[in-house]
Amino acid sequence: MLALMTLTFAGLANAEEVVADLSRDEVAITANFDGSDILIYGAVKREEPPVGDAPLGVIITVSGPNQPITVRKKDKRYGIWVNTEAVEVDSAPSFYSIAASGKLTEILDATEDLRHKISIPRAIRSVGAPSDVQDAPRFTDALIRIREADDLYQRRDDSVQLFDETLFSTTVDLPANLVEGPYETLIYLVRNGKVVDRHAASINVNKVGLERWIYDLAHDKPLIYGILSLVIAISAGWVASAVFRYIRF
Amino acid sequence: MQIYLPIAEVSVNAFLLLGLGGLVGILSGMFGVGGGFLMTPLLFFIGIPPAVAVATEANQIVASSFSGVLAHLKRKTVDLKMGTVLLIGGLAGAALGVQVFTMLREMGQVDLLVKLCYVVFLGVIGGLMFFESLRAIRRAKAPTKPIVRKHRGWIHAMPFKMKFRTSGLYISVIPPLVVGVAVGILAAIMGVGGGFIMVPAMIYLLGMPTKVVVGTSLFQIIFVTGFATLLHATTNYTVDMALAVLLLVGGVVGAQIGTRIGLKLKAEQLRILLSIMVLVVCGKLALDLLLQPGELYSVGTGTGH
Numbered sequence: 001m002l003a004l005m006t007l008t009f010a011g012l013a014n015a016e017e018v019v020a021d022l023s024r025d026e027v028a029i030t031a032n033f034d035g036s037d038i039l040i041y042g043a044v045k046r047e048e049p050p051v052g053d054a055p056l057g058v059i060i061t062v063s064g065p066n067q068p069i070t071v072r073k074k075d076k077r078y079g080i081w082v083n084t085e086a087v088e089v090d091s092a093p094s095f096y097s098i099a100a101s102g103k104l105t106e107i108l109d110a111t112e113d114l115r116h117k118i119s120i121p122r123a124i125r126s127v128g129a130p131s132d133v134q135d136a137p138r139f140t141d142a143l144i145r146i147r148e149a150d151d152l153y154q155r156r157d158d159s160v161q162l163f164d165e166t167l168f169s170t171t172v173d174l175p176a177n178l179v180e181g182p183y184e185t186l187i188y189l190v191r192n193g194k195v196v197d198r199h200a201a202s203i204n205v206n207k208v209g210l211e212r213w214i215y216d217l218a219h220d221k222p223l224i225y226g227i228l229s230l231v232i233a234i235s236a237g238w239v240a241s242a243v244f245r246y247i248r249f
Numbered sequence: 250m251q252i253y254l255p256i257a258e259v260s261v262n263a264f265l266l267l268g269l270g271g272l273v274g275i276l277s278g279m280f281g282v283g284g285g286f287l288m289t290p291l292l293f294f295i296g297i298p299p300a301v302a303v304a305t306e307a308n309q310i311v312a313s314s315f316s317g318v319l320a321h322l323k324r325k326t327v328d329l330k331m332g333t334v335l336l337i338g339g340l341a342g343a344a345l346g347v348q349v350f351t352m353l354r355e356m357g358q359v360d361l362l363v364k365l366c367y368v369v370f371l372g373v374i375g376g377l378m379f380f381e382s383l384r385a386i387r388r389a390k391a392p393t394k395p396i397v398r399k400h401r402g403w404i405h406a407m408p409f410k411m412k413f414r415t416s417g418l419y420i421s422v423i424p425p426l427v428v429g430v431a432v433g434i435l436a437a438i439m440g441v442g443g444g445f446i447m448v449p450a451m452i453y454l455l456g457m458p459t460k461v462v463v464g465t466s467l468f469q470i471i472f473v474t475g476f477a478t479l480l481h482a483t484t485n486y487t488v489d490m491a492l493a494v495l496l497l498v499g500g501v502v503g504a505q506i507g508t509r510i511g512l513k514l515k516a517e518q519l520r521i522l523l524s525i526m527v528l529v530v531c532g533k534l535a536l537d538l539l540l541q542p543g544e545l546y547s548v549g550t551g552t553g554h
Contacts, residue, residue, distance in 0.1 A: 029253055031252055032250070035260075070548075071546055071547070071548055071549075072547050073546050074542055075545075076541070081540070081541065081542060082361045083361070083547070142545075142546030145546075176253065177258065177296075178258070179258055210255075211253060212255075214255040215255045218490070219486055222482050223479070223482070225482055225490070226478060226479040226481075226482030226483055229478055232312075232490070232493070233309070233312035233493065234315050236501050237312045237315030237504075238315065238319065240316045240502055240504070240505055241315075241319035241505065
């Protein structure tokens, strides 16, 4: 992966390179986790002063683990609303935030977007819809619309601060309903709509403590977990009954 | 206070969950219904994934039913013998129902069938109960001679008679077994404990006194939902312990309060309230099917189904 990246950008002679870091590369999901802010900052390293008049652009994406998704659509049949068509999206990020130093569509070419899969529609991979579904793109649009409403997909133009075409920073708000896994962070430098350099980092989102224990037990020893759940339920029922008898309500 | 649920992987308000649990617990203790048919849609509404909501709900019902049954046992309003007979029928029915469910799923549109099932059953049961209770209340107000319970000829003609002392019945075991099987099938298809079908069936088909019905229904619900919890936990890994604990803390307290409210009410008042609740849920589900939804599309993780 890294080798491929180096190859891709070798041709560009690396006139400008990204040096970047994150305020944290670990997010611990505890029982009272309610979201987290991550500051992403860095600088542009140059061998020589920038040439040409095209302004520098910075695009920062954070992408959660990919999942297969089914998008269903309701239609009216015999007077009632039922799910009729369904499109399976092979892989969509569970979380995707894209921040840019300007308007994304202005600083990035569509072909470059297609190649690097930067914008939200490009980050979603949908190989093919069933042939009986006519307007497959509308299903992907719906997916984006629903996830944007949940703050899981964030499109944030003009939110990367860029100083003197050298220093940049942005803050990404991770919402509370996160899925576990590695969150890939990619920083792109763009000039003339073309990507000139890319830097990758990873944020690990993990459940810890009680959350970790419950999750592992549920998956590793499901029978014990199920019995334990029942024991908790029965004893809670008994305790409540005993307490109420005691206070004679 | 926000709390992150480890299996559902969403963050929700803990007090909201305690409140929901309490509310459904009160209804459960009052009417002898598990409350699954109320709680599951509420959990969907606050953003819990459907599979987790259904499985965790089963676990919570075990707690509130157990709490309710203990309160009823103390007042001797549980017919253990009748409960056991219903349970045997119920488990057989549930096993059959799971087969039917798998068959329907292969044919597609199982979601729609479940919803239509809900609307039809809730509507019919709620409607019948509502008018019957209304008549009973009117009768109680008019100073007439007490009504003698009609003897159902064909039920009394059946063999294998058994004495159900708590219910004051001496009837054949076949009707309760059949009721148990029927409710079991429906419960498995609709993914609920079946209390809201069982309660009217016991009152109107078996002729059990309303006071005994509630405790007996709760008694058999414990086993049905306990079994469901284990199945969900081992096959789908969708029981969320943290969610269950929050719901059941509210639920067990609510069930105790509900039982006490229920015992203070008259039988026909209890029935009319239950029927109104059933009709409201039915109306809500029917509107969902009839009105155009705000968002036509829905997103589900994973593929298939």
